[in-house]
Amino acid sequence: MKPLAATIIFLMSLWSIFRSVPVNAEAALAEEIQPMITTSELIVGRNRFAFGLLYENKLVENAEITLRTYDLEQAAARPTSELKVPYQAIQKINQKSAVHRHADGTEHVHGDESGIQGLYVAHVDFARSGNWGIELLIGQPGGSPKTARFAVTVLDRPATPAVGSAAPRSRNLIARDVKNLRQIDTSQKPDVRLHQVRIADAIAQGKPQLIVFATPQFCTSRMCGPVVDIVRSLLPTYSKRMAFIHQEIWQDFAEKKMFPTVEEWRLDTEPWVFLVDGKGIIRAKFEGLVTAQEIEGALQQILPGEATRLQ
Numbered sequence: 001m002k003p004l005a006a007t008i009i010f011l012m013s014l015w016s017i018f019r020s021v022p023v024n025a026e027a028a029l030a031e032e033i034q035p036m037i038t039t040s041e042l043i044v045g046r047n048r049f050a051f052g053l054l055y056e057n058k059l060v061e062n063a064e065i066t067l068r069t070y071d072l073e074q075a076a077a078r079p080t081s082e083l084k085v086p087y088q089a090i091q092k093i094n095q096k097s098a099v100h101r102h103a104d105g106t107e108h109v110h111g112d113e114s115g116i117q118g119l120y121v122a123h124v125d126f127a128r129s130g131n132w133g134i135e136l137l138i139g140q141p142g143g144s145p146k147t148a149r150f151a152v153t154v155l156d157r158p159a160t161p162a163v164g165s166a167a168p169r170s171r172n173l174i175a176r177d178v179k180n181l182r183q184i185d186t187s188q189k190p191d192v193r194l195h196q197v198r199i200a201d202a203i204a205q206g207k208p209q210l211i212v213f214a215t216p217q218f219c220t221s222r223m224c225g226p227v228v229d230i231v232r233s234l235l236p237t238y239s240k241r242m243a244f245i246h247q248e249i250w251q252d253f254a255e256k257k258m259f260p261t262v263e264e265w266r267l268d269t270e271p272w273v274f275l276v277d278g279k280g281i282i283r284a285k286f287e288g289l290v291t292a293q294e295i296e297g298a299l300q301q302i303l304p305g306e307a308t309r310l311q
Contacts, residue, residue, distance in 0.1 A: 033060070033138050033146045038119070038288025040269045042126065042154045049124045050288050052116070053138065053148075059116065062087045064139030067122050072131045072151065079135070081125065088291045089118040090226075091233060116226070119289050126154045160266050163285060167211075167276045169200040170261040172247050184248050184259075186217035191232055193239065194246035199261070203280035208242040208302045210234070210295070213262060214271035215249035227271040230292050241303055277302040 036052040049067075053060035065085040070077070126132060132152050137145040161167060173184050174195050181190040194212075202209045212231045228246055235244055249270050251259045265272075275284040275298050284298035 032056070033136075033148050035136060035148050035150065037150075037152075041158055041160060041287060042124075042132075042152055043158050044126055044129055044154060044156055046123055046125050048286065049122045049134075050119050050290075051136075052119050052289075053136075060138070061089075061117055063120075065120055066137040066139075066145075067124065068135040068137070069124060069126070070133035070135065071127075072133050080127070083122060083124075085120045085122040085136075087118055088121050088293065090116065090230065090289075091292045116289060118291070121291075121294070129154050129156045159268070160272070160285070161274070161282055163282050165282055167199065167203065167274065167280050167282050168261075168264045169203060169280070170247075170264050171198050171200050172245065172261040173259070174198060185246060186215055186248060186250075187228055187246075188216070191228075191246070193235060194228075194232070194244050197243040197245055199245060199276075202243040202245070203276070206278040208278050209245055209276045210238075210242060211245045211247060211274045211276065212271060213247045213249060213265065213267055213274075215253075218250055218253050219270070227273065227289060230290065231273065231295075233292055234295065238299070238303070275299065275302055 032055060034054040036054055038050045038052070039048065042049070053063065053065075065087075067083055067085050068079040069081045071080050074080075124134075130153070132154055134150055134152055136148045138148070139145050174197065175181060175184075175192050178184055181192060181195065184195060185191075197207075197209070199209065199211060210231060212228055214227050216226075216228050231244065231246070238244075247259065247261050249258060249262055249267075251257045265274075269287065271288065273286040273290055273295060274282055275295070277283050283301045286294060286298075
């Protein structure tokens with residue numbers, strides 16, 4: 001067999017191992033362990049890659065995870081990187097059970113015993129754009145690790161506003177613009193503190209801000225989690241030093257009409273959390289479920305004196 005033909009056959013075989021996984025959805029893989037990927041946007045360089053694991057319809061917590069990456073356009077079937085992936089528990093938040101409605105009409109409940117307790121977060125580097133394979137080795141006490149494999153696409157640059165770029169000067173609706181806060185917030189109990197400031201005004205005032213784009217009632221996956229509640233838990237500590245803004249996704253869910261601010265930020269998934277400094281520059285962003293600890297770690301970049309306080 002000629003070397004080129006052998007390489008093509010090998011790459012086709014490698015591709016067959018790594019199947020595509022729907023992002024922000026519960027993946028229907030043949031393996032017993034199902035990864036639930038919450039990161040849709042991967043770019044050349046360093047990425048936050050977050051996911052949950054489902055086994056027998058139950059979320060897997062505190063497992064020992066090894067993540068390997070494979071360049072699917074190279075002939076060698078060797079991992080390009082290997083790292084341990086820590087489990088990050090979500091701070092316990094007192095919340096009542098809430099029914100979330102999905103775009104396909106299905107529902108699930110957050111806040112009960114089946115709710116999200118945490119997620120796995122890795123920081124993965126990709127050397128080039130294109131197709132990559134990811135392999136997860138999930139350790140089992142006294143047994144061989146279970147394996148999940150899937151393919152991802154890496155972009156040259158992000159579709160959403162990039163870290164280091166200027167934040168869009170959006171004039172989002174705030175509490176005084178509406179008669180009922182539920183017009184701009186589908187939370188069970190909308191928090192008026194998250195609807196006091198326009199993004200453009202905070203930038204003009206030189207005020208750092210945390211912006212959470214989320215639709216509590218109409219989340220898109222089991223991994224969407226209580227992100228607005230997590231953001232709200234940070235208000236007592238940080239609200240005097242920065243603006244907190246919640247931007248609802250759907251202006252009309254039935255018609256699939258997004259709020260203009262969501263379109264200005266070019267967001268096709270949710271939830272997202274953006275941290276913007278006093279000069280209006282995006283310093284960090286998180287897609288999908290995120291912990292309070294992750295957000296607080298990123299605040300070191302934008303709040304004076306925060307690095308010292310968190311050490």
